[in-house]
Every structure is written in structure tokens, then in C-alpha cells.
Amino acid sequence: MKRSTLRAWSGIHTWTSLICTVFMLMLCITGLPLIFHDEIDALLHSHDWQPAHPDGPLLSLDTMLDAALVNRPDHAPLFMSFDTDRPVVNVTSGPTPDAASRDMHFASFDRTSGNLVPGDEGFDVMHFILELHTDMFLGLPGMLFLGAMGVLLILAIISGVVLYAPFMRKLDFGTVRAQRSPRVKWLDYHNLLGIVTVAWLLVVGLTGVVNTLKTPIVDTWRTHALADLTAGYDDARVPTPQEMASLDAAVAQAEAAAPDMTLQFVAFPGGSWSTDYHYAIFLHGNTPLTSHIITPALVDARTGTFADMREMPWYNKALSLSGPLHFGDYGGLPLKILWAVLDVFTIVVLGTGVYLWGVRRKREKQGGGEV
Template identity: 25%
Template sequence: MVATARPAKRRSLWWVVHSWAGFKLSIFLTFILATGTLAVFAHEIDWLITPAMRVAPRDAPHASWGSIADAAQRAAPDGALTTIFAPIDPWFAVEAWVSPEKGAPRRIYVDPWTGEVTGQHGWANVHRFLRQVHRHLMLPTKIGIPIVCSLALLLAASLVTGVVTYKKWWRGFFRWPHTGNTRRLTGDLHRLAGLWCLWFVALISLTGIWYLVETLGGNAPVEQPPEIGVRSPPTGRALDRLVAIAQREKPGLDIREIRFLEDQGVAFLGQDSAWLVRDRVNGVVIDPANGRTTMIMDGADLSIHQRISEMADPLHFGTFGGLPTKILWFIFGALMTALSVTGTMIYALRLSRSETGGGVRIAWRGMGIWRWIGLAAIIIALALTPFAIGGAG
């Protein structure tokens, strides 16, 4: 008897979409995922390479905001104090931004306990690089953000098609990868990592799509304090008096940031009772000339539209829970990046049976014109970096 050859199994449309979404733009996608993952710990990377940011925690009262502002202003007398940030963690210094009449702002670091300046740094740093290259590729935001955020649509497509094509996927969470066969091992690792990343891919996709919606005109309205005329940034005891007024107006406010608004007074921003919101929605704005409160902001009063907008950043970067959530976000960000790499490997290994050449060469050819689009986006972003973030100083 002559055996009848079975026709080749046709791939479903779901599988085709999953492969295209994860493979054709894999170079660009991997770059965005990798920079976003590193951006979770961008401040910590800067802390490691910038000695002025490092302080020794101590069991003592903090220096007043006024004395810190005074020290920062004295360290850069030729510039205007614009913002002061509280330490991210006890081992971080306070960071103050001072803008000169010409050129990029400078960062002044102050010990939060002694009120002494520990050093200065230029505007460019790791955090600024990773934030801007991940967010908009150093391009104008109206161009760069839609390009980057369009990848969120691909991630969402990969999530849905991956679940549909993986039959009985809920059984695979604890299925150990098979060894001995490179192609099977890679596929098993890809599916295992994909399952454990389901919630994270969904979260990053949703927040990325929201950023796209905001850029296209769906951003939530942000209330602005009234104009009061130009005021010089108060420091020393003058600022401490304003801090006391802000704490009296809003007793639960944990001040994390002080903004010296050019024509709207001094804004004391931070965290209060509302959870999962940016610092900017909780605060008090005061006219430094007369100590009059011109605006009080409370995250608990936000509309649904505003609340969604303010939740996006804490959820996207995992900053809402401090170091523990940032570690978790970093781990799953690394897994997402690995998914992009292993997806490309699976494609190359599958084609290597029918095409000549190494796996990398096969994958490169298979990407077609999209490989050049991805590389061009990365090269342009890196080339624009010196102009977009200024000198390191």
C-alpha cells in the first residue's frame, strides 16, 4: 500500500497575526521594551554612577525645605530655582533644578539631613535618556509618542492571538520546558514566559494605548492655578512659612515636590489619601507675596477621566509601591523583552528546516522592510540624543 502524504497544516489567521506582530517589528519592539524595563530603575542607575546623589541615612530630623532651597540657590547663584524633589529613598539626596538664563538646567544635590550641597550635575543623565528614548524616541512628542504607543496595539494583538493559538493555555503555567531540542525548548520557554506575563502585557498594552489616546486629543483636563504675576522663588525662612501654610491647609499631604511657578506662585505637591495617582494632583498653591492659598488639589476629587490619566504612569512604571513594585516591574519587563527575542528565535528555527543559512540571517531576511524601519527609528533616536537632552556637564 502506498501511504498518502498529508497536506501541510495550514496556520490559522490568529497564528499569522501573532507571528507578524511579534516578529516583523521585533528589533524596534525589543528596543522599546528594553529601554522601558531599564527606565524602571533609571534613578537607581543614576544613583550608582553619580556620587553626589548618594547620602548616608541617619536617625535625625530632616533639614527644612527652606534651608535646602537656600543651599541649592547659593550653589547656583546665576540661575533660577524651579523645582525641588524629595529623596526617592533614604539613601538619595534631595534634587533641585536650577535654570540659568541660557542653556540647560542644572541639578543640585543636597543632603536632606544636613542641608549641605553634595554636588552638581548637568541636565543630561540616564533617567532623562531612558525616559525620552522610550517615550518618544527623542523626536517631537506629537510625532514620537504615537509611533512608540502604536506598539501597544501590537502587544494587545499578540496577547489575544497568543491565548487563542495556545490550546488549553491555563494548563501550562507549571509545565516544565522540554530539553534536548533547541526549537522545542525555545518554544516552551516562550509559552511559559508568555503565560506568566499575561497580566503584565495586558497592563502595559492598556496604559500604552491610553498614552496614544491622550496624544491624539483624549487627554484629561488639568486645572491650572490663577496667575498672580512674576515672583522670585522664596528660600530660607520665607519658604518654610509657606510650607507651614500648605501643611495647615492640607494636613495629610506628604510633600514630595515643590515647584516655583513663574507666574502662579509656589506649588507644594505630593501624596495624600488618593492611591495610584501622580504627585501633581495632590497639593497646595500659595502666593508667596502674601501667603494666600490660591488653589488646593485633591486626587480624591478627580473625575473618572482624570483618575485614569493620573493612574497611567504609576501603573506603567510600577512606582506606586516603592522598591518592591519596581523590582517586580523590572522582572516582568525583562520577561517581556525576552518574549520578543525568543519569538524571533522560534521563527528562525522554524524556517531553518527549509531555508539555507544561519538562524540570524534567516530571521533578518524574514523581517523584510520592517527591519530597516526598526533600525532607522533606533539610529535616529540615538543621533538626536545630544540635541534632545543637552550636555552632561
């Protein structure tokens, strides 16, 4: 490689790394507990709650929706989801059907009685960490900014790989010159851990960038892929809960259309995951991979007429797969532990990169040469 080319790649690696390092450090530090989000939540929110009638029949979804609306009479229903290990229905509501996430209210209900399931009051540390990691409390602008930092990270990784080959020509793989100066020792650690984590970091970086595009992806799907389903509703308004057809009947139609799939959640009319006029009933597959790919059935919310069930476009599938892959949520606890170890390695790579840049700047000011 020519010296000028090497210098160009070095400049790309240095400046892309420096610009994104602070934010990547924040994402790695906040991402570490998020890898174990389920396990930490189980510890923080553990209680001895039992359903009112453990062996009793489950109440209908319409009854559960009514209970949620009684609990929040000034709200519109946005989402309904279901616990997998207990008879609990979760309802997210908001002051308007298109309410922002900060205005949403989440409540859980016992499906054997309709009563509220007691939640943990006070500060939710995991929710705080998740919001910081996702958008730095800035909403869509924060997500897109972190996506841009992710693109810089990918450029830093690619340029680092390009620089690694000529650097290691005279050294065996994994060499750490511990007897040399601290700068040389940490440079070797930086290069070793960087090349060890390169594939993982590319995967996490790419999936992270995809995750930051969630809002544009969902908006594109809603506006374009579902446009034909809203053609006849030009002058209609979002139906109120009192005007909506039976939710149980709508879900039954969706499940009949896909008997080999499992109900995951319901999006009500007016929200980002549905049209202004339909229930969007999302189902998922039953294998480790297809359980993360959701397929919506659309049912007219006023008449209860089944509209269509259609496969999500490729960009929605990429979004569905990116979230679990980003946090290592495919292979149980062993994979999460591996993700955590690689995350710690990445923190070391980022930290040593800043240290090496600082040492280099100091040497340049003093007029020293390279070691």
C-alpha cells in the first residue's frame, strides 16, 4: 500500500473514531445492562402477584379493553400485548390515538378478574437507560444522530481493518509488546481487541443503525404498503373506542387466517403501527428466528370486516430482526454473556483509542518521532 494511501486511511480511521467515540462509549456502557434487560427486570420487579382466579376462565379481550378504558377514561387505546408466562394483558393508552411515546401510559390487567396488576412505582432505572441508549431523550432527532454516529463507527471499523494488515506484517497475530513503552503496549491491546471484536462490532453497529431508523421505516410501511387499504376512507375519522367493532372477533379472524402463528400484539386505529381505520393484529412465527418476524392482519375497526393479511416488506423484516440481534437476544443467556464480554472489549478499544490519540498529539507538539 502506498504511503499516501495509508495516510489517507489513517486519517479516516482517526477522525471517524474521534467524532463517534464519546457516543459509542455511552452506547456500550448503557448497552451492557440492556443485554440482560429481562434478567434485571425480573430481579427489580419481582413480586408474589397471583391471578385472582388461577384456574378460572380468561376474560374476553373486549372486557379487558373496557377495564383499561375505565382505568384511563380520558385516553384512547394504542396497543394491547400479552404476557407469555401469566394471564396478563398489557394496554398502552394515550390522550390521542397518535400520542407521542412520552405521553403514553402503560398498565397491566389480570385477565382472570379484570383488576389492575400492581406495578413497581417510582423511578424505572432500566427504562431510563433504554431511552438514553435509544435516543438520548431527544426523540427522532436523537435516534437519527446516533444512527449517524453508527455510520462513522462502521467507517472507523473498515479503516481499522485496512490499517491492521500492514501494521501486523512484522508481528505475529496476538502479539502484545508488554515490555515496551505504555504507548506501544496499549497500541497492541487496541489492535488485538479491535480485530477480535471486528465482526461482532460490525453486526452491532449495522443493527444499531437500522434500529435508529425505526420511525421512518414504520412510517414508510404505513404510508406506502398499506395505502391501498385506506383508499376508501378519505373523509373518515379515527373511530372512538365506542365505535369500534369487537376486538375478540377481529383477533379470531386474524388467528384463523394464520393458524400456525401466535398472537403478539394489537395496534389500534390511529397509531403508527396501524392505519387510521383498522385494527392491526400482529402475529409471529414459532421458531427462534420467525418469532421475531411479525405479520399483520388488518381488520376494519368499525365494521369488523377482515381486510387483508400481508407479509411485511423487507425493510420491516430487517427492523424486526435487528433489535434482538443488536442485544444478543437469540441464543439465551450464553449468547448474552458473549455479547457482554465483547461489549467490554469494545469499551477497552474505544478507551485505548482516545489514549493513543492523546499521546500522539502530545508527541507531535513536542516534536518527537513515532515509536
